[in-house]
Amino acid sequence: MNAVTINHLKKSFGSKSILNDVSFSVPQGSIFGFVGENGAGKTTTMKIILGLLESDQGEVIVNGQQVRYGRSLTNRFIGYLPDVPAFYPYMTARQYLQLTAAISGMAHTQIDRRISSVLNTVQLKDDLTKIRGYSRGMKQRLGMAVAMLNQPQILICDEPTSALDPLGRKAFLDILASLRGQTTVIFSSHILSDIERVCDRVAILHNGHIQVSGKISTLTQTHSNKTFQIDFVNSTDVNKFLVQTGLSKTTYKQDQLTLTIYEQPGQPLGELLLADLSKSRIVPKQFQQFEPSLEDVFLEAIK
Numbered sequence: 162m163n164a165v166t167i168n169h170l171k172k173s174f175g176s177k178s179i180l181n182d183v184s185f186s187v188p189q190g191s192i193f194g195f196v197g198e199n200g201a202g203k204t205t206t207m208k209i210i211l212g213l214l215e216s217d218q219g220e221v222i223v224n225g226q227q228v229r230y231g232r233s234l235t236n237r238f239i240g241y242l243p244d245v246p247a248f249y250p251y252m253t254a255r256q257y258l259q260l261t262a263a264i265s266g267m268a269h270t271q272i273d274r275r276i277s278s279v280l281n282t283v284q285l286k287d288d289l290t291k292i293r294g295y296s297r298g299m300k301q302r303l304g305m306a307v308a309m310l311n312q313p314q315i316l317i318c319d320e321p322t323s324a325l326d327p328l329g330r331k332a333f334l335d336i337l338a339s340l341r342g343q344t345t346v347i348f349s350s351h352i353l354s355d356i357e358r359v360c361d362r363v364a365i366l367h368n369g370h371i372q373v374s375g376k377i378s379t380l381t382q383t384h385s386n387k388t389f390q391i392d393f394v395n396s397t398d399v400n401k402f403l404v405q406t407g408l409s410k411t412t413y414k415q416d417q418l419t420l421t422i423y424e425q426p427g428q429p430l431g432e433l434l435l436a437d438l439s440k441s442r443i444v445p446k447q448f449q450q451f452e453p454s455l456e457d458v459f460l461e462a463i464k
C-alpha cells in the first residue's frame with residue numbers, strides 16, 4: 162500500500178507555473194528522496210501534501226484519505242520537519258517537547274516516556290542546555306524529535322541536511338536510516354549523495370514534472386550507463402589506443418594521459434576496451450569501471 166499518492170498535481174503562483182501535472186506515489190515503509198534543483202517546487206509539493214497550500218488541480222491521498230486544503234485530518238498521520246525549524250531559545254529540549262506534547266493533546270501519562278524516547282532516537286542529551294546554545298545540527302535533530310513525538314506513520318523532512326556540516330549531515334542521515342521499515346520518510350534535497358546514502362526510492366522533479374521515479378537501485382541500472390577510466394603511461398599509448406578503438410569523440414573525454422569513456426545504451430564496453438588494450442599491447446597504469454550513480458540518473462533526467 163502507498164502512504165502517499167499524488168495524482169496530476171498542478172500549481173501556479175500568478176502566471177508562473179511551478180507544478181505542471183505531478184504524479185508519484187510513496188510506498189509505506191520506504192525512505193523516499195524527493196529531488197529537485199532550487200526552486201523546482203519541492204516545498205510547494207510538501208505544503209500541498211500537508212494541506213497548507215491549495216493546489217490548482219489534482220489530488221493527494223495520504224493513508225487512503227484525500228487531503229483537503231485547510232483541514233488537518235490527514236496530518237494526524239504525519240510528522241513534519243520544516244527546512245528551518247524555529248524554537249523558543251530560552252527553553253531546554255525537554256521543555257520544548259513538553260510544550261509540543263501539551264499542544265498536541267498527548268496523554269499526560271505518556272509524555273515523559275515519549276520525550277525520553279525521541280531524545281534518545283535523535284541523540285540529544287536530556288540536560289539543562291538551553292536551545293539557544295544548540296548548533297544547527299542539534300536544532301535540526303530537535304526538529305526531528307518534535308516531528309516524531311506523536312509517533313507519526315509518515316515523516317516529511319524538507320531539505321533537512323542542506324545547512325549542515327558533514328558531521329551534522331552524517332548524524333542526521335544515520336537517524337533517518339534508523340527509521341527504515343518503521344516510518345515512511347519523505348526527504349527532499351538537492352544533495353544527491355545524501356539521498357543516495359539513505360533513500361531506497363526517489364522522484365526527480367524538474368520543469369514542473371516528475372522526470373523519473375522509482376527504486377534507486379533499478380534507476381541506476383536502467384537509466385544510465387557505466388563509465389570507464391583508463392590512465393595511460395604516456396601519450397603514445399593514448400593515441401595508439403584511440404586509433405585502435407575508433408571511439409567517437411562524443412563518447413569520451415581526454416584529460417592529458419587519462420581517458421574517461423562513457424558506455425552507450427545497449428553496448429557493453431568493458432570487454433571491448435580490454436580487448437583493444439591487449440591488441441595494442443598497452444599495459445595501462447590503471448583501468449577503472451564506475452557503476453552509474455544517482456547523479457548520472459539526475460543529469461540524464463534534467464537534460
Ligand SMILES: Nc1ncnc2c1ncn2[C@@H]1O[C@H](COP(=O)(O)OP(=O)(O)OP(=O)(O)O)[C@@H](O)[C@H]1O
Pocket residue numbers: 174179197198199200201202203204205206320351
Ligand atoms: N507563496 C508564493 N508566492 C509566489 N511564489 C512562490 C510562493 N512559494 C513559492 N514560490 C515560488 O515557487 C517556486 C518553487 O518554490 P519551492 O520553495 O517550492 O521550491 P523548492 O524546490 O523547495 O526550492 P529550494 O530547494 O530552493 O527550497 C520558486 O520559484 C518560488 O519562488
